[in-house]
Amino acid sequence: MRLELRGITKRFGTFTANHQIDLTVEPGQIHCLLGENGAGKSTLMNVIFGLLQPDEGEILIDGVPTRFANSGEAVRRGIGMVHQHFMLVPVFSVTENVVLGFEPTKSFDRLDHQRAREEIRSVSQAYNLEVDPDAIVEELPVGLQQRVEILKALSHDAELLILDEPTAVLTPQEIDALMAIMRSLADSGKSILFISHKLKEVKAISDVITVIRQGEVVGSAQATDSEAQLASMMVGRDVTLTVDKAVVAPGEEVLAITDLVVRDDRGLPAVNGVSLSVRAGEIVALAGVQGNGQTELVEAIAGMRPVESGTITVRGVDITNHTPRQVLDAGVAHVPEDRQLHGLVLSMSVADNLVLNTPRRAPFARRGSRNLAAVAANAEQLVKRFDIRTTSTQALVSSLSGGNQQKVIVARELSRPLSLFVASQPTRGLDVGSIEYVHRQIVSQRDEGIGVLIVSSELDEVLALGDRIAVMHAGQISGVVDPSTSRETIGLLMTGAHVESTNA
Template sequence: MKLELRGITKRFGDFTANDAIDLTVEPGEVHALLGENGAGKSTLMNVLYGLYLPEEGEILLDDEVQNFTGPGDAMAAGIGMVHQHFMLIPVFTVAENLILGHEPMAAPGILDLESARRRVREISERFGFDIDPDAKVEDLSVGQQQRVEIIKALSHDAKVLVLDEPTAVLTPQETDELMRIMDELRRDGTSIVFISHKLREVRFISDRISVIRRGKLVGTAEPTASNEELASLMVGHAVSLNVDKAPAKPGDAAFQVRDLTVFGADGHRHIDGLSFDIHQGEILVVAGVQGNGQTELTEAILGLQSQVRGSITLDGKEILGRSVSQVLDAGIGFVPEDRTKDGLVGEFTIAENVVLDRFRDDAFSRGLALKLGAIRDHAEASVEEYDIRTPSIDTFAGRLSGGNQQKVVLARELDRDLRMFIASQPTRGLDVGSIEFVHKQIVATRDSGLPVLIVSTELDEVTQLADRIMVMYGGRSMGIVPADTSREILGQMMAGIPHGE
């Protein structure tokens, strides 16, 4: 089926998320929609799927104009969508999820689950999915759950399949398996729109690549285009995609974690007996699929977890059990994974945000009175040093772009007398230009002789930034390996196979 979008425009108030976008996907084509987070990719596909109604433009399937009023119309027309966050009921079986919302009846009051089971088996065998129709979704791996979402779409005879950031929560092996499935679907004649910001995957699987920047379609490229060419289209200027860093010169083991165990409110062990060291002047990157204890690890270090056992020392001094302010005062700089929720106060100005945890310092206050001139001078210097693009230091932080918000957090955390630096998902949602800047700051911090702990789910970032890599799975370490460890081995570790076994 041929898909054509003509002049699609979608606005939210004064903000134009999609600006007169034209896009054509040929039958049996994998067409990648590439762009940074917030570029408008998902909004465009939500228009296609009937979740949003466009202010302008039209959707055509096989040259016929469609008038979707909701997802039901889109599904009936042959469009299926696998959302970035799966739309499955964990306690239901695969077959039950398949018929949810349009339950066939074998008899009055009796669901026809057998027909759903047959449909799951038929699609699974056809594409090699290996999914048990009677398995509960909560018992399936993330990769298997994604296959269930694809089965759901195909069960409605989808001829156009939209995959929205489908590899965001997959291990490398699961990503490879998804690429195989996409190739099978393409051979079967299914048209696929593949939404992503990962250049490696886009170039590997796509037939054509369209790039969206700030709501506009800025170009279409072939998969033979270089990463640099695609990145330039994404951000509008040339950028370097490689992290430029000299070999580490590690010193003493300044940061030590021993037998760390973190319990949740329900008694579940989010971290189970974790031990590792970070040396002065080295970057240890914690890799793994999101949800395997990485968040709890950083929160335990910062004093945000209450039920904790073990030991965490910095420069030989125990910090486990201290308050957040005491941990920060001990010299730890911290960039949280959710900058808008935990890193900034959006209703505060840039000047206020860069002294959030320092306003009691003698440099910025005298007794109960703030030294407003000193705070403004400090903010002006931070804006210049960290290249924060803003009309004024009085601009509210919540009005900045994601990259500039992250620069504000970095300016606050790095411009202190640090003994260690921690950053969780430091480039999430940033354009490649901002990523380049953040990476340079992290490497410079390492080169100043500090131990650096980075948590990242982006495998390219992991391998480029790290001096050593620790992979977490199920709250445990699967091993600590050199930065040049192969993606295959890292993928096995991310799937729960300890290194060397």
């Protein structure tokens, strides 16, 4: 399919999210859209997919001007989309999710279900997207859920596939697998529009790169351009891709975890005897392939998951099995892995989300009544400091772009008086400029004497931030090393291998 956009403009009220966008995707092409958080990428994809109507401009498909009243029409015309945030129904099976909204007949009976399953089998075989059609989606690891999204997008004979940050939640291995799938789809003549903030994979996979900034196309880049070139083109200034970090002598112990055992949702021990310590003025980065207990460990610290045995103390105070509120009161800030589920209240404003944990406390409330002026002032200040792109601090947080929603959480959690900062994937979905800023903030918190525990599946981030690196495998710490350790060694520890000299 050949897709051509001519002069697409999309406004939300007085705000222009897309301005006069021209873009062409040729058959068999992997076309990457690069741009900072809030640049207008998802908006443009939603316009193509019929979820939003453009205010101006034309969409041509194979030369024919086309307008979709809704996404169903786009699907019937051969467009498939994988959204930035999962759109699956967690309690449904893979098959039910794939056919959702497109049931083969009016009354979706057993026979149709059988037919749908077979179609899913054949599509998954054709594209090497192995997944059990009868599995319940919420029981699948995120990598497989992403695969279901792609299956769903492909199973209606899509000729153009829109992938809006499909790799944000994937492990490096899953990303490699997805890249291979994308390449084979393109080779079979399908067109792909791809969005990612990870410049390495953008360089590895793209045939064409279009850069947009503040809703406008600012030019195209080459896959052979350096990461620094791509970064400065999208952000409009030079970006430091490494973190400046002075050597700091760590102080007293802030977090002490001893012999911790925590079970996962299925009742299996996900954390199986972990002991770990974080000191004041120290960043401990927890590396590991996703699904090795990191999530459960952090949830246990945050009071979101019961501890079976072992202890967690913060500055000597036992917080084992305390409620999230009590953990918060112990001076622990937490950036959760799933921003929409645990980090934000989507139906509330940006300003309210920025005081989510402390709405009833001074200075945001006095004698039980809210001090709205203080809430507003706090929001204005944080929006500026963290460069959160929003039309207003009173806008619903759900209207923000994915990366800007993440910035709201990080801004809120970094702006309280703290002993310990615990963050899962703190820069997931952020553009390179915002990553640079958040990394600096984390380092400056450390310099002020806060203990920091970062969980990241990005080895680059682990190496950039960690003063010590703990590697987790199969529910245990397979090694604690210093950041000068080679990637190979860390990679080995991630597979559970025992490596010499883990003496940091």
